[in-house]
Amino acid sequence: MPLVLYRKYRPQNFFEIIGQxxxxxxxxxxxxxxxxxxxxxxxxPRGLGKTSxxxxxxxxxxxxxxxxxxxEPCNQCSSCQEIIQGRSLDLVEIDAASNRxxxxxxxxxxxxxxxxxxxxxxxxxxxxxxxxxxEAFNALLKTLEEPPRYVIFILATTEIHKVPRTxxxxxxxxxxxxxxxxxxxxxLKKITEKEKIKIEDEVxxxxxxxxxxxxxxxxxxxxxxLSLDEKEITAAQAEIVLPSSQSNLIIEFVxxxxxxxxxxxxxxxNQIVEEGIDxxxxxxxxxxxxxxxxxxxxxxxxxxxFWQVDGLxxxxxxxxxxxxxxxxxxxxxxxxIQTQLSLADAEIPQLPLELAVIRLVNNNGK
Numbered sequence: 544m545p546l547v548l549y550r551k552y553r554p555q556n557f558f559e560i561i562g563q564x565x566x567x568x569x570x571x572x573x574x575x576x577x578x579x580x581x582x583x584x585x586x587x588p589r590g591l592g593k594t595s596x597x598x599x600x601x602x603x604x605x606x607x608x609x610x611x612x613x614x615e616p617c618n619q620c621s622s623c624q625e626i627i628q629g630r631s632l633d634l635v636e637i638d639a640a641s642n643r644x645x646x647x648x649x650x651x652x653x654x655x656x657x658x659x660x661x662x663x664x665x666x667x668x669x670x671x672x673x674x675x676x677x678e679a680f681n682a683l684l685k686t687l688e689e690p691p692r693y694v695i696f697i698l699a700t701t702e703i704h705k706v707p708r709t710x711x712x713x714x715x716x717x718x719x720x721x722x723x724x725x726x727x728x729x730x731l732k733k734i735t736e737k738e739k740i741k742i743e744d745e746v747x748x749x750x751x752x753x754x755x756x757x758x759x760x761x762x763x764x765x766x767x768x769l770s771l772d773e774k775e776i777t778a779a780q781a782e783i784v785l786p787s788s789q790s791n792l793i794i795e796f797v798x799x800x801x802x803x804x805x806x807x808x809x810x811x812x813n814q815i816v817e818e819g820i821d822x823x824x825x826x827x828x829x830x831x832x833x834x835x836x837x838x839x840x841x842x843x844x845x846x847x848x849f850w851q852v853d854g855l856x857x858x859x860x861x862x863x864x865x866x867x868x869x870x871x872x873x874x875x876x877x878x879x880i881q882t883q884l885s886l887a888d889a890e891i892p893q894l895p896l897e898l899a900v901i902r903l904v905n906n907n908g909k
Contacts, residue, residue: 548769549762552734554595555627556615557603561730561758562722563592569717570596574603574614579664580715582687582696584672586703587719590759597668597697601634602626604695605662622662633662639674648675648682655686655694664695672698673705680707688713721756724748730758731765741775742768749778749785789825793832794859800875801867805904812893812900822892826883832860833876839864840872878903 554560557567573579583600585593602616602623603609609617616623625631635654637647651667659665669675675683687696687710698714700706728744728751735742746768754761767784768776792815799808816822839860867875882899889895 547763548734548766549759552737552762554592554599555602555618557596557599558615560592560596560599561726562756563596563719566596566717566719570600571614574600575612577611579604579695581690581692581694582714583698584703584706584711584714584716585697585699585719586706586716587701588721588757589701590757591719591722592758593699593719594668594670597666597699598626598634600697601631601664601666601668601695604664604666605633631662632660633665634668635665636668636670638670640671643674643676643679645676645678645682648679652682652686655690658691659693664693666695666697668697668699670699671701672710673700673702677707680710684709684713722758723756724751727751727754727756727758727761731761734762734765735769738769740769740773743776743778743781745778746776746781746785749781752790753785789820789828790832790856792820792825793829794856796829797832797836797863800900800903801863803904805900808900808904809897812896816893822896823883823886826879826886826896830876830879830883833872833879835860836864836867837869837872837876840867840869874906875903 557571560567585597587593599616602618603614605622606616607620607622609615618624618627622631626634635651637651655665655667690696696714698710703711728747731747731750735747750761750764750768753764764785768781771780771783773780796808796811799811815825878899882895885895886892
């Protein structure tokens with residue numbers, strides 16, 4: 544059975560990790576200088592490469608062919624190959640979601656006492672570490688603070704606020720950020736080239752926007768598109784498994800709302816229903832678009848707003864932000880959030896959105 548894309552193209556070197564350049568630079572400098580830490584904490588949303596980077600770090604510190612001041616693992620020696628194949632005796636991976644109790648941590652502490660079988664370091668990766676019980680964290684604390692010189696701990700979490708401060712203070716903490724729209728689209732393009740499949744750029748952009756900055760989600764969506772088993776995939780074909788980009792439709796709809804043209808807005812909704820547009824996805828994208836207008840209005844850092852927005856949409860967002868008052872914009876967003884909740888049960892699919900439009904346009908009291 545062929546591997547899914549996110550497993551097939553899992554990064555094996557530091558340079559293959561995208562969107563986390565400051566973290567990669569710090570870690571590679573430490574390896575180059577022979578100053579690897581004894582405990583790391585990788586924090587951030589899922590699917591950004593935390594576990595992949597942890598494995599690359601484990602390979603780099605134990606690579607048999609790496610010479611100072613090099614930092615990349617060779618991926619050819621027996622140590623690297625065993626880690627890649629998941630059979631290294633000196634790399635211990637623990638899923639804290641299913642091994643969260645004090646007994647599991649006591650067992651881990653016993654394993655820490657024994658020196659590496661062959662490599663320079665014994666590396667322990669604890670994934671979703673926030674799932675450990677308070678008792679387990681307490682049991683881990685002393686070992687984490689003063690591990691043997693041959694041990695490296697790498698903790699990974701998607702919920703840093705659930706990790707005790709005592710644990711955080713004993714680790715080098717690295718916060719992973721969502722990956723930029725352009726970087727994800729470029730990575731998807733490279734994968735399709737390796738798979739020898741032609742695919743329209745519009746499809747890759749749609750996937751990148753849908754991914755929410757998560758590389759793994761983007762690669763999973765690409766897998767769905769490639770399941771069409773075509774040598775050349777168009778945007779129209781991709782719509783079979785992937786909703787098309789609706790940015791132009793959303794911009795048109797928002798402009799009608801801002802102009803208070805309820806007649807054209809309601810007609811617009813009926814038209815997109817006839818065209819088979821998924822109203823739940825449309826509303827979700829609409830709320831995200833309105834959020835970007837709001838963040839622009841209050842002058843949030845552009846990098847945090849426009850990471851998955853093309854140039855044309857960015858200009859529209861900035862223009863629309865100038866045309867609306869914050870109070871009214873908040874009202875519009877709240878209205879559509881409430882509308883989204885009622886869409887699934889609506890007997891007439893577009894009716895909740897039509898009512899929202901009429902309320903927004905004709906509520907003169909606000």
